[in-house]
Amino acid sequence: MTTLAVIIAENIPLHHKTSYAIGGSARYYCQPETTDDLLMALQFARREQLPLFLLGKGTNLLVSDDGWPGLVIHLTERLNGGTCIWNDTSVTVPGGFPLNGLVKESVERGCSGLEELAGIPGTVGGAVVMNAGAFSTCIADTLSSVVCCTIPAGEIIRYSTSELELTYRNSRIRKTGDIVVSAEFSLGRTGTITELGNRRREILDRRKSKQPLEYPNCGSVFKRPPGDFAGTLIEKCGLKGLRCGSAEVSTKHANFIVNLGRAQAGDVRHLIYTVQKTVWERCEVLLEPEVIFIGKFDEPLFIPPEKNS
Ligand SMILES: Cc1cc2nc3c(=O)[nH]c(=O)nc-3n(C[C@H](O)[C@H](O)[C@H](O)COP(=O)(O)OP(=O)(O)OC[C@H]3O[C@@H](n4cnc5c(N)ncnc54)[C@H](O)[C@@H]3O)c2cc1C
Numbered sequence: 001m002t003t004l005a006v007i008i009a010e011n012i013p014l015h016h017k018t019s020y021a022i023g024g025s026a027r028y029y030c031q032p033e034t035t036d037d038l039l040m041a042l043q044f045a046r047r048e049q050l051p052l053f054l055l056g057k058g059t060n061l062l063v064s065d066d067g068w069p070g071l072v073i074h075l076t077e078r079l080n081g082g083t084c085i086w087n088d089t090s091v092t093v094p095g096g097f098p099l100n101g102l103v104k105e106s107v108e109r110g111c112s113g114l115e116e117l118a119g120i121p122g123t124v125g126g127a128v129v130m131n132a133g134a135f136s137t138c139i140a141d142t143l144s145s146v147v148c149c150t151i152p153a154g155e156i157i158r159y160s161t162s163e164l165e166l167t168y169r170n171s172r173i174r175k176t177g178d179i180v181v182s183a184e185f186s187l188g189r190t191g192t193i194t195e196l197g198n199r200r201r202e203i204l205d206r207r208k209s210k211q212p213l214e215y216p217n218c219g220s221v222f223k224r225p226p227g228d229f230a231g232t233l234i235e236k237c238g239l240k241g242l243r244c245g246s247a248e249v250s251t252k253h254a255n256f257i258v259n260l261g262r263a264q265a266g267d268v269r270h271l272i273y274t275v276q277k278t279v280w281e282r283c284e285v286l287l288e289p290e291v292i293f294i295g296k297f298d299e300p301l302f303i304p305p306e307k308n309s
Helices: 035-048 099-108 124-130 172-176 193-210 230-236 265-283
Strands: 007-013 025-030 052-055 061-063 068-074 085-087 090-094 143-149 156-160 179-186 247-249 257-259 292-294
Touching (some): 035 143, 035 179, 061 265, 090 099, 099 124, 099 193, 124 172, 124 179, 230 265, 247 265, 257 265
Parallel strands (some): 025 068, 052 068
Antiparallel strands (some): 007 025, 085 090, 143 156, 143 179, 247 257
């Protein structure tokens, strides 16, 4: 174990730290509690020339069975005090704060705009980077600015929402690799506390009835293709229940691949390839993964034949 002010641990298993409960170990791992800790961790990675991966709650990831060969920086609610700072309908939230916690607080304060994001299990930082969304809302609708730590310079910079290029499950931060240290939201006053609470509860109940939350998973595996739904196409191809090892295309919701017990990342990756290939061959739609792959995978993603040549 190497000690700076921030503790850098070695060989930390990542399967405990992802919603999939899958994946090998991080060669180095740390949980910064302050922005200074974060900067020190970045310095360590630079000095040792380590590839960097920024982990939130790990709810949109498939980590390779070989793990991650560099440094994993895990942003949790412990970062920068871990509380939301409210000013009427505006709120500043640390990047590692749970999105669900923010949604609940906003509803309890009668602030509207986030209630339909109830049940998305990641951090606020992860939600910004992915422009997480559900039903008629996404993060871009209420986000006003973010404070980032830039990579590789390590500068602390505030960006307005328009500078983040937030599109469907994507953002400029996914390309730059910058770190969301905090985010500011401007919420509304549409609806009473009871109405907002009822909507939040309704959304949580819908998720419970439609999603296979009883098994470890990463949410929707594939993005929504234009004019269709990934789950509908996968179901139409008869792939519900398809298994590889202990990974299964969920029988409850076809756009989920669940871990029935001891699934390996390679099993999930193989199912992803098979689903992509089958849906392409039968429906001529290329499903693009929403899940993010971390580390090395032997099996490629499917490439349609004409793009191969
Ligand atoms: C049951 C279930 C339901 C889900 N439902 C939805 C849904 O309805 N809508 C939806 O959009 N998603 C959904 N998801 C996917 C997931 O919860 C979201 O994408 C979430 O925003 C990811 O946040 P995270 O903290 O877990 O990020 P991680 O999975 O840890 O990381 C995702 C990406 O964000 C980056 N990242 C994380 N934190 C930061 C940060 N602070 N700064 C910079 N980069 C960062 C990571 O490096 C990685 O590239 C669901 C997942 C599950 C398991």
